[in-house]
Amino acid sequence: MNVLSKCPLFKGINPEELNALLKDIHYQIKKYQKGQMIAMSGDKCNALMIMLKGSVKGEMMDPSGKSIKIEDIEPPKPLAIAFIFGEENTCPVNIVANNDVELFRLPKDSMIKLLQKSAIFLNNFMDIISNRAQFLSEKIRFLSFQTIRGKLAHYLLQIVGPVDGEVILPKSQEELATMFGVTRPSLGRAIRDMHNDGLIEAKGKSIRILDRKLLIQQLKKG
Amino acid sequence: MNVLSKCPLFKGINPEELNALLKDIHYQIKKYQKGQMIAMSGDKCNALMIMLKGSVKGEMMDPSGKSIKIEDIEPPKPLAIAFIFGEENTCPVNIVANNDVELFRLPKDSMIKLLQKSAIFLNNFMDIISNRAQFLSEKIRFLSFQTIRGKLAHYLLQIVGPVDGEVILPKSQEELATMFGVTRPSLGRAIRDMHNDGLIEAKGKSIRILDRKLLIQQLKKG
DNA sequence: TCGATTTTGTAACAATTGTTACAGCACATG
DNA sequence: CATGTGCTGTAACAATTGTTACAAAATCGA
Incomplete structure (x- = not known):
């Protein structure tokens, strides 16, 4: 769990505290092989997923089937974190393993428990969410280049x-x-x-x- | 404050509760006239702003100075809510009054107080943030149409x-x-x-x- | 109702990008 | 070293969009 304590979501939480936090919480470790689809556009985002090992790519399919690569994501970053809540909590991109991948997966309701338990986690979450919104916003700006x-x-x-x-x-x-x-x-x-x-x-x-x-x-x- | 209690951020909080919540909290009511710039791309997003009256438009300027209209926003919705936190909490768009506008403005630290005080407010905030991420994501998809x-x-x-x-x-x-x-x-x-x-x-x-x-x-x- | 302003329709030409196809180059592997 | 795979470079043609300009139609306000 070394990588996990490096995740920006747990910034300011030392490893002992992190272990204590995770004590009563149900999480999983999931593995994928190169090329495997981790999440498909339209799938429900019902969990927090954090990269422990490997690399994944997020791609959006345009209407004609052509793919637009959004980003590559590596440890210790979380995946699709901005889409977990809301009326339509679906994943907007295909997430595919670039190589062998290991993920920390925390179901949504466990995550809610964490948010209520730890003000530091909550603050980190809000910071990351806004960072993601800036990223998406920047992507829009980039796609608006005419040439x-x-x-x-x-x-x-x-x-x-x-x-x-x-x-x-x-x-x-x-x-x-x-x-x-x-x-x-x-x-x-x-x-x-x-x-x-x-x-x-x-x-x-x-x-x-x-x-x-x-x-x-x-x-x-x- | 009738409009305010209709804001999705306060869903599930009745007007009495809302008044009680706002009691110790410093907020302002701001007014703008048609054509006035409410926020400029790059300005700090240091406050929660909720539409009480009128209508505003959010526009992104592309590099050549051409504008891309992102959306019109009316009461009882909040403005630029996804950009309040984070390393770079700047507003990514110009926000301009379409007509006479009235805003409820709550400085960031007052908003943090609210988030800590009310689990309902916190949950609503997270829902809205994810809805905004979906909206941005959909905008990216739309801009990826080739023709x-x-x-x-x-x-x-x-x-x-x-x-x-x-x-x-x-x-x-x-x-x-x-x-x-x-x-x-x-x-x-x-x-x-x-x-x-x-x-x-x-x-x-x-x-x-x-x-x-x-x-x-x-x-x-x- | 009238005049002013805004919006729509359109043409001709220029500029940019997509598509298809193929050759050559670079790198990895047996 | 030879072969296979992936990447790069490029040409020719087609398709799409931008630009500029102007006329006609619609809308708005006095």
Whole structure:
């Protein structure tokens, strides 16, 4: 349970306290193999689930069946925590194991007990919920970029940060395209065009910003 | 305070109880005129704000300065409730008064007091937060439609519902376009094309579904 | 009712993205 | 080293959306 005490939900609760809290509470440890579907879009969110091991991806299927990758989640983070309560407490994404996965699972009513028992847990929960809302809100903003070039400019400025230099893209073009909600050849073209226009130097996964001003301008164009 | 007791945050709390709860708590009533900016994207969300009178709109500015209308909010609903806590408790949208507006404003620390005082309030808060997350999630899904026709099919099927017949669009094309994140002439073209293709009959704001099957197919195409 | 303002309808052209297909490259494995 | 797999680069064409501009229609307020 080392990982569990590192979960942001238990911040400020030391391991002894955590054990005491979990004493009268029914939880499970669940395991999944690579590729297994942990939760399907539309399934009920009836439990708190915290990553103990491995990695999962959250994907949203658009109406035509194409997937938009929302994020990868690793320990010690919780899954779909914002969707546990409410009139329609369904999971809005497919959650799939990227590799072998181990989850701490706490049914909803046990979780409610925890919320009532521990003000620290309650406060952490509310912080995390608002962080999730900010994340979703930021995703909306990103999807509102009108052009692939705009999305790319935004993404590159984010991963490169304020210091110029070469970075290695952490994802394949296919994965990035899925994240951007566009097709891979189109993303490749945008990279090529921006390389040819002198904004970046792109060699495979290696990217260097050549003209940060132009890149920021592209960002502002959306 | 009639409106306040109707707010979903106070569901299950009768007016006497509500008065008792608010007794030791510092709140304000704020007024705004049509067009006034109530909160700006990036402003701190340090208070619970509940609509008492009037109507406000939440808009997100995209990088190029174009606005995407997120929603209109009326009494007795709370504003930006999902963003009050967390590391980055900033408001992600501009909130502008559509007309004369009156708000109940409760500073964050007073709100925390309420959460600790009333389990009903706490439960209602968690329900509403999850409802907001579902709403944001649905917005992401909507923005992932690839075509304007797809967005329109989705929107029309939503407002018409399962019963065929003529509906009057509740918003101008310009407003709908803003909501869809597209331009007004392009939206008009999509409406015209779908009219010409026999999916709908469109006369100004009046829309009748002619071929629901084709419309659902269009929805599936994204 | 009239004038002002807003909304709708539309065309033509430009820009961007999607689709399909294939070749070449990089990396891992036997 | 050879082979298989996954990724990248790219072209050509099709489809969709944005932009600009203007006329007509609808709505609103005095």
